Amino acid sequence: xxxxxxLSMLLLATxxxxxxxxxxxxxxxxxxxxxxxxxxxxxxxxxxxxxxWKPCPHCENQAWAEEGRKKAGVDTHPFNPHDLSxxxxxNPDDLAGNVIPISMKAVPALTAYGKQxxxxxxxxxxxxxSKDPENVCDPMGWxxxxxxxxxxxxxxxxxxxxxFFEFGHTWRDIWxxxxxxPPDPPIPRYLGYAVGRWxxxxxVVDSNGYDDHSWIAQAPAAQSGTGRPGGYPHSDEMRIExxxxxxNYGLLQLTLTITDPKVxxxxxxxxxxxxxxxxxxMAESFCVPSDQIRFNEENTIPTVPKQ
Amino acid sequence: xxxxxxxxxxxxxxxxxxxxxSPVMAHHGNAAWSSTExxxxxxxxxxxxxxxxxxxxxxxxxxxxxxxxxxxxVASPEAMMADDGWTKQTFKPGDEIxxxxxxxxxxxxxxxxxxxxxxxxxxxxRYSRQAGSGNYAGQLTPADQERRDKAxxxxxxxx
Numbered sequence: 001x002x003x004x005x006x007l008s009m010l011l012l013a014t015x016x017x018x019x020x021x022x023x024x025x026x027x028x029x030x031x032x033x034x035x036x037x038x039x040x041x042x043x044x045x046x047x048x049x050x051x052x053w054k055p056c057p058h059c060e061n062q063a064w065a066e067e068g069r070k071k072a073g074v075d076t077h078p079f080n081p082h083d084l085s086x087x088x089x090x091n092p093d094d095l096a097g098n099v100i101p102i103s104m105k106a107v108p109a110l111t112a113y114g115k116q117x118x119x120x121x122x123x124x125x126x127x128x129x130s131k132d133p134e135n136v137c138d139p140m141g142w143x144x145x146x147x148x149x150x151x152x153x154x155x156x157x158x159x160x161x162x163x164f165f166e167f168g169h170t171w172r173d174i175w176x177x178x179x180x181x182p183p184d185p186p187i188p189r190y191l192g193y194a195v196g197r198w199x200x201x202x203x204v205v206d207s208n209g210y211d212d213h214s215w216i217a218q219a220p221a222a223q224s225g226t227g228r229p230g231g232y233p234h235s236d237e238m239r240i241e242x243x244x245x246x247x248n249y250g251l252l253q254l255t256l257t258i259t260d261p262k263v264x265x266x267x268x269x270x271x272x273x274x275x276x277x278x279x280x281x282m283a284e285s286f287c288v289p290s291d292q293i294r295f296n297e298e299n300t301i302p303t304v305p306k307q
Numbered sequence: 308x309x310x311x312x313x314x315x316x317x318x319x320x321x322x323x324x325x326x327x328x329s330p331v332m333a334h335h336g337n338a339a340w341s342s343t344e345x346x347x348x349x350x351x352x353x354x355x356x357x358x359x360x361x362x363x364x365x366x367x368x369x370x371x372x373x374x375x376x377x378x379x380x381v382a383s384p385e386a387m388m389a390d391d392g393w394t395k396q397t398f399k400p401g402d403e404i405x406x407x408x409x410x411x412x413x414x415x416x417x418x419x420x421x422x423x424x425x426x427x428x429x430x431x432x433r434y435s436r437q438a439g440s441g442n443y444a445g446q447l448t449p450a451d452q453e454r455r456d457k458a459x460x461x462x463x464x465x466x
Contacts, residue, residue, distance in 0.1 A: 058385045060389060128339060287358070298378065299417060303418075305412045
């Protein structure tokens with residue numbers, strides 16, 4: 001009997017360690033086979049603008065992403081480890097989902113200054129993240145732009161690597177022409193100042209000079225200590241190291257380390273794999289302030305119970 | 308023996324609860340929506356095919372016969388295109404639909420839509436990415452669908 005109880009506890013612990021089941025913009029991932037209902041996307045014809053036009057990462061769902069990867073033979077296709085070109089979107093567990101979520105298990109303790117910033121970012125409501133900069137289409141900043149919806153495209157040029165993002169329809173320059181990071185960047189940037197270099201088969205990107213208005217990630221209500229959601233802040237002294245390694249044609253390993261001693265007492269590291277979506281094109285996904293604000297006012301704020 | 312099995316049942320219920328109520332990270336959380344489903348028959352007034360989320364506006368008759376205007380959201384246009392083949396022409400004002408939604412906790416006539424059928428029973432959206440955990444693809448059992456179908460039939464007959 002005691003063994004049964006221990007077994008049950010282990011089962012509970014294992015299930016609790018699983019990642020969240022879904023997010024509103026994530027795809028229909030991890031659906032069990034067998035008697036489960038068919039996955040959406042297998043039930044409807046593919047919609048494209050017309051002959052010659054391709055679907056996009058954002059409109060890819062799990063089934064089509066799987067099909068595209070299978071068709072390209074991503075596991076066996078030859079590849080150049082120093083060529084990161086391509087559209088990288090989703091992860092092996094959720095091909096239609098976000099690229100890589102910042103690890104919520106690795107959040108370091110906040111400094112006294114960090115606690116003040118964290119408190120200032122707390123929402124007024126348990127039901128709505130009212131202070132999220134995204135509510136008014138403010139720039140997501142780095143690394144949130146990487147982790148937010150729908151992936152990115154690497155374009156490799158002789159002197160830089162361009163990283164285009166579908167959400168917000170924007171890009172970042174990663175300079176590979178030998179320049180060093182500015183020791184005291186004159187103007188803070190939402191996407192910082194970034195330089196890249198190769199260490200063997202790993203593309204290492206160092207960056208600094210960040211504008212402290214953006215968040216690293218949303219802070220879920222359950223983790224904030226107040227029952228209200230908010231955001232994990234950063235200072236203008238934040239530095240980030242990203243290490244990209246192409247494991248095969250269709251898989252990119254990323255280790256991202258945030259170091260911000262003004263706000264966090266230790267570095268904050270996230271590791272994950274990102275999937276290539278061959279044969280797709282980037283969509284236009286602007287955050288349009290007038291649409292977003294109208295949506296908030298007409299559709300989101302009315303749903304929030306009065307405090 | 309009985310006590311142990313009771314404990315297993317309690318733990319299993321706890322696991323199920325935690326699995327179905329995992330945090331949602333997106334444009335906005337879904338904590339403002341009730342977990343109780345409502346099935347409504349409605350007539351489309353407006354179809355807003357744009358970001359951040361597609362919005363449907365419809366009128367429906369409440370129990371007293373009064374016409375109430377509702378609005379409800381689904382996922383982004385491209386997600387709706389990918390999952391359900393929607394286009395900018397999928398709905399037009401006057402279309403009759405039956406919706407399963409989870410209404411706002413505030414009591415406003417507003418909700419997140421879980422499923423949409425046309426009045427003739429054609430499924431326009433079977434699952435919803437936007438509905439979040441617990442109500443989207445893979446978690447809708449045949450029994451859930453049967454319950455929804457019955458509610459939709461009842462709503463259709465009512466008005």
